[in-house]
Amino acid sequence: MTIKGLFETLLSLDEVIFLTGYRYPSKQIGWLRQNHIHHYVSKDGHPRVPRTAIDRPLRSVGAPRTPKFDALNKGVHYAPKTPY
Numbered sequence: 001m002t003i004k005g006l007f008e009t010l011l012s013l014d015e016v017i018f019l020t021g022y023r024y025p026s027k028q029i030g031w032l033r034q035n036h037i038h039h040y041v042s043k044d045g046h047p048r049v050p051r052t053a054i055d056r057p058l059r060s061v062g063a064p065r066t067p068k069f070d071a072l073n074k075g076v077h078y079a080p081k082t083p084y
Contacts, residue, residue, distance in 0.1 A: 009050055009051055009052075010048050010049060010050055010051065011048075011049040011050075011051060011054070013046060015049075016028055016046070016047060016049055019037075019049070019054065020032065025041075025045045025046045025047060026045075028046075028047050029041060029047050032047055032049065037049065037053050037054065038050065038053040039053065
């Protein structure tokens with residue numbers, strides 16, 4: 001795989017900001033962990049998220065959950081409690 005191909009398989013820094021809603025890498029990493037999204041932390045401290053981590057269908061555990069759209073509109077980050 002070429003270097004260009006490698007970077008095409010990872011989300012850009014702007015895409016990570018859009019996904020997490022946070023600009024600071026430490027907050028982004030916390031959000032990614034809380035939401036069980038696979039990522040790597042680079043030497044500069046920024047999370048690197050493979051596109052496959054968000055492109056694949058999410059597996060649900062238990063009953064389906066209803067999104068909290070009102071929380072999204074207010075900018076509040078909601079993470080459902082994990083069953084374990």
